[in-house]
Amino acid sequence: MADEAIPFDPFARFRLATRARIGLGRSGDALPSRHLLSFQLAHALARDAVNGSVDWDGLTAGLPDGVETVAVHSAAPDRQTYLRRPDLGRRLEAESLGRLSHAGWDLALVVADGLSAAAVQAWAPATAIEILTRLKDWKVAPIVLARQARVALGDHVGERLGARMVAVLIGERPGLSVADSLGIYLTYAPRPGCRDAERNCISNIHADGLSPAQAAEKLVWLAREGMRRKLTGVGLKEETPSTSIAGKEVPAIPNDA
Amino acid sequence: MSQFATTAGGERHVFPDLKTVLACASPRRSGDELAGIAAASDVRRVAARMVLADLPLTVFLDHPLVPYEEDEVTRLIVDGHDARAFAPVAHMTVGQFRDWLLSYAATPDVLTALAPGLTPEMAAAVSKLMRNIDLVTVASKCRVVTAFRTTIGLPGCLSSRLQPNHPTDDPLGIAASTLDGLLFGIGDAVIGINPASDNLDACMTLIRMQDEVRRRFDIPTQSCVLTHVTNTIAAIERGAPVDLVFQSIAGTEAANRGFGIDLAILAEARQAALELRRGTVGDNVMYFETGQGSALSADAHHGVDQQTIEARAYGVARAFAPLLVNTVVGFIGPEYLYDAKQITRAGLEDHFCGKLLGVPMGVDVCYTNHAEADQDDMDVLMTLLGTAGVNFLIAVPGADDVMLNYQSLGYHDVLTLRHLLGRRPAPEFEAWLSRMGMLDETGRLPPQGPHAGSVTRLLGNGA
CATH class of the missing domain: 3.20.20.70 (Aldolase class I)
Known part of the structure; x- marks a missing residue:
C-alpha cells in the first residue's frame, strides 16, 4: 500500500518456519524481478557446483604435513560422461589401479568430487582432519582423491588397498538452498558389488547443517561400532543414537536473498 | 518370433525381436543408452520406426514383451484387454493407427470408447511414430474425468x-x-x-x-x-x-x-x-x-x-x-x-x-x-x-x-x-x-494485496 512506509508482510510470522519461497508477490501473474534473479542466482550456484572442478592442489595444501594423498580417476573421462554413465563413475580407470597397493589398513578415506565440487572444496579437508584426529589408534591409508567419482568407487579403492572399511566423502547433489553439501558413506568389507543397504550415510555437512566435527563424531562412532560388529548398513544404522539432523533449526532464506 | 528387417539409407537393418524394434524406434535418451538398448545411429532409429509402422497392432497382444508367466503386470494387461473396444482399430498397423488417431474421425467420444481396447505397448508404439505436436494434438482430444x-x-x-x-x-x-x-x-x-x-x-x-x-x-x-x-x-x-x-x-x-x-x-x-x-x-x-x-x-x-x-x-x-x-x-x-x-x-x-x-x-x-x-x-x-x-x-x-x-x-x-x-x-x-472473494468479474485471480479479505482470512493479521 502506498501509504505504508514499510510494506506490511502478511507472511512475516511464517518466514522463520520455512526456507520455501513463500509470499513472493506478483508482477501481474509472474515473479517480481528481484525474486526471478534470486532464483536464477541459486540455480547458477548449483550448476557451477555440479560442473565445476575441485582445486585438488589447493585441497591437498590445506591438509596437515605428514598426511599422504594419492590421486585416482574414475573410468568416466569427463563430466558429461560422468553424468550419463553412473556405471563408469563407480569404476577406476586402469592407470589408477596401479597407484593403490594392498596393505592391511583399518580404514581407507576417499575424497570424491561427486556432484558438488564446491562441497568438496569447502568441507572435505576439515572433515578428513577431524576424522583422522579421532582415529589415531587406527591404521588409515593415504587419503585417496578421486575425480569423476561416485560412492561405489570406494568399493574398488577399498578392495584394492585391502582396507577393512572405506569412508567416501563426496559432494552431494546441489539444491537451490544449499549447493555445497558434503556426505559421507561408510562401508565395511568393501568390494565391488556392495549394495547401498550395506552402507551408512551421514548427510548434510555444510554451513547450516552438520559441522565437520559433528560429522566426524558420528562417523567415528559408526566406524568403531561397525568394526566391532563386523558390519555397516541397515543393521548398524538402526541402533545408532542420532544420525539425523531432524529437529535442527532450519534457517530461513532472507526475503531478498 | 522371427526377426524384423528393412532397408533404409542403402543399408540393411535387422532387429532380432519386438522389444529391440521398440527400443531402437524410441527418440534418443540417455536411459536407453545406459541400458545398452538404444539405436546405435540415427538411420537405424528411423529404420526401426519404418519396421514398427508396418507391424499390426495385434502383434502386441500375441507377443508380450515381458513374459506372461513371469510378470503380473503383463497378466493384468493381457487378461484385462477389452477385445470389443479394440475392434474398431484391430485391423490397423501402428502407422495406420497414428494416421487414424490424428484424423477427424478420432473424436473425444470415440477415443474414450477405445481406451479399454488399447494396451500400454500399443500406446507406446504409436507414440514413437509421433512428433511432439502429434502427441499434443491427440492428447487434447482425450477426456478423462x-x-x-x-x-x-x-x-x-x-x-x-x-x-x-x-x-x-x-x-x-x-x-x-x-x-x-x-x-x-x-x-x-x-x-x-x-x-x-x-x-x-x-x-x-x-x-x-x-x-x-x-x-x-x-x-x-x-x-x-x-x-x-x-x-x-x-x-x-x-x-x-x-x-x-x-x-x-x-x-x-x-x-x-x-x-x-x-x-x-x-x-x-x-x-x-x-x-x-x-x-x-x-x-x-x-x-x-x-x-x-x-x-x-x-x-x-x-x-x-x-x-x-x-x-x-x-x-x-x-x-x-x-x-x-x-x-x-x-x-x-x-x-x-x-x-x-x-x-x-x-x-x-x-x-x-x-x-x-x-x-x-x-x-x-x-x-x-x-x-x-x-x-x-x-x-x-x-x-x-x-x-x-x-x-x-x-x-x-x-x-x-x-x-x-x-x-x-x-x-x-x-x-x-x-x-x-x-x-x-x-x-x-x-x-x-x-x-473467498479471490476472483475478478472475468474469472481471473488477480494479485491479492496484503490487506485483501482473502489474505486476512487465510493468514490472519500477520501477528
Whole structure:
C-alpha cells in the first residue's frame, strides 16, 4: 500500500518456519524481478557446483604435513560422461589401479568430487582432519582423491588397498538452498558389488547443517561400532543414537536473498 | 518370433525381436543408452520406426514383451484387454493407427470408447511414430474425468496439486506453503505432502493437520500424505482421516517389488479408502506417481525401453480407478533423461500414453540441478502440456522444493498458464475461490494485496 512506509508482510510470522519461497508477490501473474534473479542466482550456484572442478592442489595444501594423498580417476573421462554413465563413475580407470597397493589398513578415506565440487572444496579437508584426529589408534591409508567419482568407487579403492572399511566423502547433489553439501558413506568389507543397504550415510555437512566435527563424531562412532560388529548398513544404522539432523533449526532464506 | 528387417539409407537393418524394434524406434535418451538398448545411429532409429509402422497392432497382444508367466503386470494387461473396444482399430498397423488417431474421425467420444481396447505397448508404439505436436494434438482430444471432492479433467479446466513440502515436516512451514498456494488458486487436484519421515505417527500427524486446514476454511479439495501404501493402510486402520491413497508404481512386477508393492496390496488399500466414503462428488481414491527410468534403476526392465515400461505403469494405474496419476518426469536425473529436449519429449509421451489409455494424467514438470535444463525449459513444457489438456500440474512455492531439492513449477506458473490459455480450476474449487472473494468479474485471480479479505482470512493479521 502506498501509504505504508514499510510494506506490511502478511507472511512475516511464517518466514522463520520455512526456507520455501513463500509470499513472493506478483508482477501481474509472474515473479517480481528481484525474486526471478534470486532464483536464477541459486540455480547458477548449483550448476557451477555440479560442473565445476575441485582445486585438488589447493585441497591437498590445506591438509596437515605428514598426511599422504594419492590421486585416482574414475573410468568416466569427463563430466558429461560422468553424468550419463553412473556405471563408469563407480569404476577406476586402469592407470589408477596401479597407484593403490594392498596393505592391511583399518580404514581407507576417499575424497570424491561427486556432484558438488564446491562441497568438496569447502568441507572435505576439515572433515578428513577431524576424522583422522579421532582415529589415531587406527591404521588409515593415504587419503585417496578421486575425480569423476561416485560412492561405489570406494568399493574398488577399498578392495584394492585391502582396507577393512572405506569412508567416501563426496559432494552431494546441489539444491537451490544449499549447493555445497558434503556426505559421507561408510562401508565395511568393501568390494565391488556392495549394495547401498550395506552402507551408512551421514548427510548434510555444510554451513547450516552438520559441522565437520559433528560429522566426524558420528562417523567415528559408526566406524568403531561397525568394526566391532563386523558390519555397516541397515543393521548398524538402526541402533545408532542420532544420525539425523531432524529437529535442527532450519534457517530461513532472507526475503531478498 | 522371427526377426524384423528393412532397408533404409542403402543399408540393411535387422532387429532380432519386438522389444529391440521398440527400443531402437524410441527418440534418443540417455536411459536407453545406459541400458545398452538404444539405436546405435540415427538411420537405424528411423529404420526401426519404418519396421514398427508396418507391424499390426495385434502383434502386441500375441507377443508380450515381458513374459506372461513371469510378470503380473503383463497378466493384468493381457487378461484385462477389452477385445470389443479394440475392434474398431484391430485391423490397423501402428502407422495406420497414428494416421487414424490424428484424423477427424478420432473424436473425444470415440477415443474414450477405445481406451479399454488399447494396451500400454500399443500406446507406446504409436507414440514413437509421433512428433511432439502429434502427441499434443491427440492428447487434447482425450477426456478423462475423475472426482472426489472436486471434479478433475473437465474440458476447459486445468487443475493443480499444491505441494507444500518441508525438510523436517514442520507444521507451520507446511501451513505457510499451503496458504501461499491457496492464494494463487492452487490445490484443486490435491494438497499433497511428500513427508520427510516415513514414520507412521509423523504421517498421521500430517494427515490430521491437512484435514483440519481443509475443514477450517471449508475448502472443497482432497489431501494426501505421499507415504508408502502400507503406511496409509495402517493409518486408515488407526482412524486417520485419509482422503487419497498414494503409491509410486512402475511397469513391471519386479520394479513394483522394488517399491515394496504388488497389485494385491494396491487393491487392498483402495478398498480400505473406499470404505471411508469421504468423497462428495466422486469415489476415485487412488493417487499414483510414475516416471521413465524407474524400472531400469531397479534393474527390472527386462531389456524393454524406458518409455514402453512407463506406459505399462499406466496399465497398472487404470486398474485401480485413480483420481490422479502423474509422471515426475525430470526428477530421475540425467542418466535417464539427459537434458531439456529429452525431458520435454518424455513429458509429452507420458501424458499422451496415459490419456490414450484412459488414465487421469497430470505431470510434475520438473528437473534436477545436474540435468541440462532450467526454468525456461519448464515454461516450454508446461505450455505444451497446457495446450494438450493436461489434467493437472504440480506447483511448489517459487518453483523450489526445499525438501526434495529439485525444481518443479511455481504457483505463479500455473496461474500464468491458466490465464494465458483461459483454463479454469475445478468447478467446486472455483466456486470456493469466488466465495473467498479471490476472483475478478472475468474469472481471473488477480494479485491479492496484503490487506485483501482473502489474505486476512487465510493468514490472519500477520501477528
